[in-house]
Amino acid sequence: MNAQNDTPGQLLEAMRQANPLVQCITNYVAMNIAANVMLAAGASPAMVSAVEEAGEFAGIAGALTVNIGTLSASWIAGMKAAAAAANGAGKPWVLDPVAHYATGFRRQVTAELLGLKPTIIRGNASEIMALAGHSPRGQGVDSGDPTYAAEGPAMALAQQQGCIVAVTGEVDFVTDGRRTVRILGGSPVMPRITALGCSLTCLVGAFAAIRPEAPMEATVAALALFAAAGEDAARTANGPGSFQPLFLDRLASLTGAELDAQMRISTL
Numbered sequence: 001m002n003a004q005n006d007t008p009g010q011l012l013e014a015m016r017q018a019n020p021l022v023q024c025i026t027n028y029v030a031m032n033i034a035a036n037v038m039l040a041a042g043a044s045p046a047m048v049s050a051v052e053e054a055g056e057f058a059g060i061a062g063a064l065t066v067n068i069g070t071l072s073a074s075w076i077a078g079m080k081a082a083a084a085a086a087n088g089a090g091k092p093w094v095l096d097p098v099a100h101y102a103t104g105f106r107r108q109v110t111a112e113l114l115g116l117k118p119t120i121i122r123g124n125a126s127e128i129m130a131l132a133g134h135s136p137r138g139q140g141v142d143s144g145d146p147t148y149a150a151e152g153p154a155m156a157l158a159q160q161q162g163c164i165v166a167v168t169g170e171v172d173f174v175t176d177g178r179r180t181v182r183i184l185g186g187s188p189v190m191p192r193i194t195a196l197g198c199s200l201t202c203l204v205g206a207f208a209a210i211r212p213e214a215p216m217e218a219t220v221a222a223l224a225l226f227a228a229a230g231e232d233a234a235r236t237a238n239g240p241g242s243f244q245p246l247f248l249d250r251l252a253s254l255t256g257a258e259l260d261a262q263m264r265i266s267t268l
C-alpha cells in the first residue's frame with residue numbers, strides 16, 4: 001500500500017488494526033485525557049518519562065511524543081534521552097512546545113529539543129508563530145492568534161527544521177514547507193477543555209507510528225479525526241463538561257468510511 005495515497009479513513013482503519021504503542025511524555029494536566037483519547041481512537045499509549053527508562057522505551061515504542069507543558073528539571077533528561085533514542089532507532093517523534101515563549105526556561109529547553117530534530121511539531125497558532133520568530137498574542141498555554149497568521153511562519157519553520165509543522169485552532173494547517181493542507185471542523189468548545197491539543201499531539205504520534213515514511217499524511221489523518229469527532233460531539237453536547245465523554249465516544253465509533261465522507265480538507 002502506498003502511504004501517500006491512503007485516505008485519512010484508510011489510515012484510521014490501519015492505525016486501529018496496528019494498535020501502535022506510543023510513548024507519550026506529556027504534562028500532568030494532559031496525562032489522563034490524552035491516554036483516554038488514544039485508547040478511544042485505537043492506539044496504545046504509555047506515559048513513560050523517567051530518564052532511567054525513557055530511552056530504552058523509545059526503542060520499543062512505534063513513536064514518541066514530547067510535550068513541555070509542566071516542565072521541570074527532572075523531565076528534561078528523560079525527554080532528551082527518549083528523543084535521541086527515537087532518532088537512533090529511526091522512530092518518528094512529535095514535539096508539542098506548550099507555552100514555549102512564556103519563560104526563558106521553556107525557550108532554552110525548546111531550543112535544545114529542536115536540536116534533536118523532531119519529525120513533527122504540533123502547536124497552537126501562537127506557539128508556532130513564536131517558534132518561527134514572530135510575536136505571539138497568546139498567553140500561557142492559550143493561543144491568541146488565528147491559524148491564518150501562523151501559516152507563513154509554519155512554512156518557514158518547516159523548511160528551517162526539515163520537519164512537518166501542524167498548527168491547530170479554528171482551522172488546522174499542516175505543511176512540510178512545500179505542500180500545505182487546511183482542515184476544517186472541530187468546535188469552539190474544544191479550546192475550553194484543557195489538554196485536547198496535548199492529546200492530539202499524542203494521537204499524531206499514533207498515526208506517525210504506522211506511517212513513519214509519510215509523516216505529513218499521518219498528521220493530517222490525526223487532525224481530520226479530531227475535527228470530525230469534535231464536530232459530531234459538539235452537536236449534542238451542552239458545554240465543555242458534556243462534550244468530553246461524547247468526544248471520546250465519537251473517537252471510538254467513527255469509521256474510516258465516515259471520516260472520509262465527512263472530513264473537509266483542502267490542499268492549496
Ligand SMILES: Nc1ncnc2c1ncn2[C@@H]1O[C@H](COP(=O)(O)OP(=O)(O)OP(=O)(O)O)[C@@H](O)[C@H]1O
Binds near residue numbers: 172185
Ligand atoms: N475555535 C475552534 N473551532 C474548532 N476547533 C477548534 C477551535 N479551537 C481549537 N480547535 C480544535 O481543538 C483541538 C486542540 O487544538 P488547540 O489549538 O486548542 O490546541 P492547544 O492550544 O495546544 O490546546 P492545549 O494546550 O490545551 O492542549 C484541535 O483539534 C483544533 O482543531
Ligand SMILES: Cc1ncsc1CCO
Binds near residue numbers: 027030069070098141
Ligand atoms: C493548563 C496547562 N498548564 C500547563 S500544561 C496545560 C495543559 C494545556 O496545555
Ligand SMILES: [Mg+2]
Binds near residue numbers: 098198
Ligand atoms: Mg497546547
